Amino acid sequence: MLANSLVELDRAHLIHPVASWRGHEAAGVRVLKSAKGATVTDASGRTLLDGFAGLWCVNAGYGHESIIEAATKQLRELPYATGYFGLGSEPAIRLASRLAEHAPGDLTHVFFTLGGSDAIDTTVRFVRYYWQAKGQPQKEHFLSVEQGYHGSTTVGSGLTALPAFHTGFGVPYTWQHKIPSHYSYRNPAGDRPEAIIAASLAALTAKVEALGGADKVAAFYLEPIQGSGGVIVPPTGWVKAMREACKAMDILFIADEVITGFGRTGPIFACLEEDIVPDMMTTAKGLTSGYVPMGALFLSDHMYQVMADAAGPAAIGHGFTYSAHPVSAAIGLAVLDLYENGLFDNGRKVGALLQQGLASLADHPLVGNVRGRGMLAALELVTDKERKTPLPASAKASTRIFDRAWDNGLVIRAFMQGVVGYAPPLCCTEDDIAEIIERTRKTLDQTLADPDVRAAMA
DSSP states (O other), X not given: OHHHHHHHHHHHHOOOTTOOHHHHHHHOOOOEEEEEBTEEEETTSOEEEETTHHHHTOTTOBOOHHHHHHHHHHHHHOSOOOSGGGOOOHHHHHHHHHHHHHSSTTOOEEEEESSHHHHHHHXXXXXXXXXXXXXXXXXXXXXXXXXXXXXXXXXXHHHSOOGGGTTTTTOSOTTEEEEOOOOGGGOTTOSOHHHHHHHHHHHHHHHHHHTTOGGGEEEEEEOSSBSTTTOBOOOTTHHHHHHHHHHHTTOEEEEXXXXXXXXXXXXXXXXXXXXXXXXXXXXXXXXXXXXXXXXXXXXXXXXXXXXXXHHTTSOOOOOOTTTTOHHHHHHHHHHHHHIIIIIHHHHHHHHHHHHHHHHTTTTSTTEEEEEEETTEEEEEEEEETTTTEEOOGGGOHHHHHHHHHHHTTEEOEEOTTSEEEEOOOTTOOHHXXXXXXXXXXXXXXXXXXXXXXXXXXX
16 A cells, blocks of 8 residues: 555656656556665565665665664764855865775876766856966867766766767757767777777767867766667777877866775776876765765866966865765775775676676577676677567667666666666675576576567578
């Protein structure tokens, strides 16, 4: 009765993110009731393995008492402290310091936000301020990569290069531009890393020239691994090549690590694995393991000094009411403790098992491509492996595969184009990973039996 009541209340009042409103009204909500470790339990009492860590964010796993205790202690002592007026709180100060210690290069200054989207918006404002401070206001164009995701705020959605975030919203803006993705599986340049890197560098150079030269281009954005575009992993050396090209052209380079940060791919930040130092780096999700909202923008010292000197005694007019929230910061510290005291190590261990397990599915008739790094992975499903033919639209991949996996006790991300995404919590056990693989295989077999899929394979 309670669950039924919640479904009706949800239909009547709660707007869900990135959803067909009419479709959701018809289907109704699945109500989650509780969670522990790598599992979630719904309102009917069914327990499922969370193969997607909520929304790529519950990196530490659910139900850690140390996180709950840190939040409770902070709520009792100081539930809110503004960062305005020169005020602050101990948790926020300590978290900024510890994060700076882990960051690559001179990314030693941290600005806290509520999440990844407003961290991206902050980078846009800081980029503009920086070039104004440098006396180069004509550097006004922003570049990103097709199939990339950089949030769904008004400005961030224009940097995002996924059609659903543009349709009906009047974005991207005239100063936001894209270059093709490195998408190795479906790249016109072929699948050789050197060819893909060369094609991307040529595309970047051509786009800059088309905009009037590097003197007109302010910044370039990328994800070390494209997340919402379908877990698209670049060839080794691609990120570094793009960073070096931007540096040579005096274009600011922003790494969006909202998904890849905090052990998702192995190291605390994927930039470390790529051996690059961006001018700015955005994070969120794993920062608090999704327990409360928080994001963080890492600002390089060279940008910080230029901006601070230009402002002098005047305020730099950017901030949020909940910037550096003490409860979120206290949770961030507790989560960082867990990461440093074994979760990062466990994530690397079980991440290798996840990659091995998914690779074992490569011989399944529907699996065209297996890709990933650490605890971030995807299968791309096709009806013809040689031609790389996507699943037919009638297969309704984004709903049917998700529903089947759910019925099989597994939460995954089912993308519209027939890509199945994985981002399990770093606390997973070996048995958890084995179950993720087994339940995936069952879901694939069920999809293979669909009449419309069989017809497409004939």
